[in-house]
Amino acid sequence: MGEAEVKPKKAGPVQCSICSQRRAALKRPKTLEQICRECFYAVFEEEIHRVIVDNQLFKPGERIAIGASGGKDSTVLAYVLSELNRRHNYGLDLFLLSVDEGITGYRDDSLETVKRNEIQYGLPLKVVSYKDLYGWTMDEIVKMIGLKNNCTFCGVFRRQALDRGAAMLKVDKLATGHNADDIAETVLLNILRGDIARLSRCTSIITGEDGPIPRCKPFKYTYEKEIVMYAYFKRLDYFSTECIYSPNAYRGFAREFIKDLERIRLLPLTLFQQ
Numbered sequence: 001m002g003e004a005e006v007k008p009k010k011a012g013p014v015q016c017s018i019c020s021q022r023r024a025a026l027k028r029p030k031t032l033e034q035i036c037r038e039c040f041y042a043v044f045e046e047e048i049h050r051v052i053v054d055n056q057l058f059k060p061g062e063r064i065a066i067g068a069s070g071g072k073d074s075t076v077l078a079y080v081l082s083e084l085n086r087r088h089n090y091g092l093d094l095f096l097l098s099v100d101e102g103i104t105g106y107r108d109d110s111l112e113t114v115k116r117n118e119i120q121y122g123l124p125l126k127v128v129s130y131k132d133l134y135g136w137t138m139d140e141i142v143k144m145i146g147l148k149n150n151c152t153f154c155g156v157f158r159r160q161a162l163d164r165g166a167a168m169l170k171v172d173k174l175a176t177g178h179n180a181d182d183i184a185e186t187v188l189l190n191i192l193r194g195d196i197a198r199l200s201r202c203t204s205i206i207t208g209e210d211g212p213i214p215r216c217k218p219f220k221y222t223y224e225k226e227i228v229m230y231a232y233f234k235r236l237d238y239f240s241t242e243c244i245y246s247p248n249a250y251r252g253f254a255r256e257f258i259k260d261l262e263r264i265r266l267l268p269l270t271l272f273q274q
């Protein structure tokens with residue numbers, strides 16, 4: 001997915017509007033408050049904790065796989081979940097689960113990042129590959145079918161690969177790094193496609209509860225820009241290149257449209273989820 005601006009907007013020489021003690025280091029995209037780094041970390045993490053608690057995303061003793069692509073969202077998710085698990089005694093067993101689609105120059109590099117995260121965050125990593133599960137890599141599939149519809153194949157395979165990896169890890173749930181921007185884009189795409197069934201499902205914070213492994217989105221209300229800022233200030237180790245096979249023009253259009261609305265502050269992102 002597209003990268004939000006990495007450099008946070010510089011706040012002037014003003015005091016943090018939360019602690020009134022330190023100098024503001026950024027303007028928070030969600031609220032436009034000028035705050036210091038420490039208060040930003042605290043409100044960012046606390047909001048995610050509240051989402052987890054209010055929506056009862058996890059139960060004590062559960063085994064949770066974090067879908068880890070090496071990108072900013074899932075890297076921040078792995079970091080924040082392991083911090084909150086410790087701080088608030090969630091009692092969760094956390095794992096990283098990566099799908100290797102077999103895309104040379106993209107997934108091989110991002111998997112190296114996830115392998116470093118495994119050590120940095122002390123979370124066991126399981127990698128499942130399209131080659132092992134299906135006998136094909138995406139490189140081979142694209143060679144056969146070209147760049148048309150390849151994202152659709154890949155999406156279906158990845159979904160199933162995540163389910164199979166989660167079953168191998170014997171986890172109770174899978175957490176993904178889908179954020180408020182991703183969900184707003186999906187809402188808009190489902191409206192444009194007239195896909196009413198998906199439209200009613202796509203904003204749920206937990207899906208697949210009737211299936212073998214439910215999925216949840218702890219970043220449902222988290223803005224992408226804030227995830228990027230958090231990763232930037234905390235110097236988290238993540239991989240920031242787009243998939244070489246995904247021009248995905250339609251989603252790109254939805255993304256630009258939503259960013260325009262947000263820029264002129266016509267709509268807060270989370271309004272798409274109501």
Ligand SMILES: Nc1ncnc2c1ncn2[C@@H]1O[C@H](COP(=O)(O)OP(=O)(O)OP(=O)(O)O)[C@@H](O)[C@H]1O
Nearest residue numbers: 001067068069071072073074097098099176177178
């Ligand atoms: N190859 C993968 N292996 C494991 N999980 C994945 C993989 N690709 C995507 N996911 C999961 O699905 C979420 C949404 O994926 P998407 O492709 O939209 O990437 P994204 O929004 O750029 O997220 P990220 O920054 O984590 O890559 C990711 O945050 C991650 O939890």
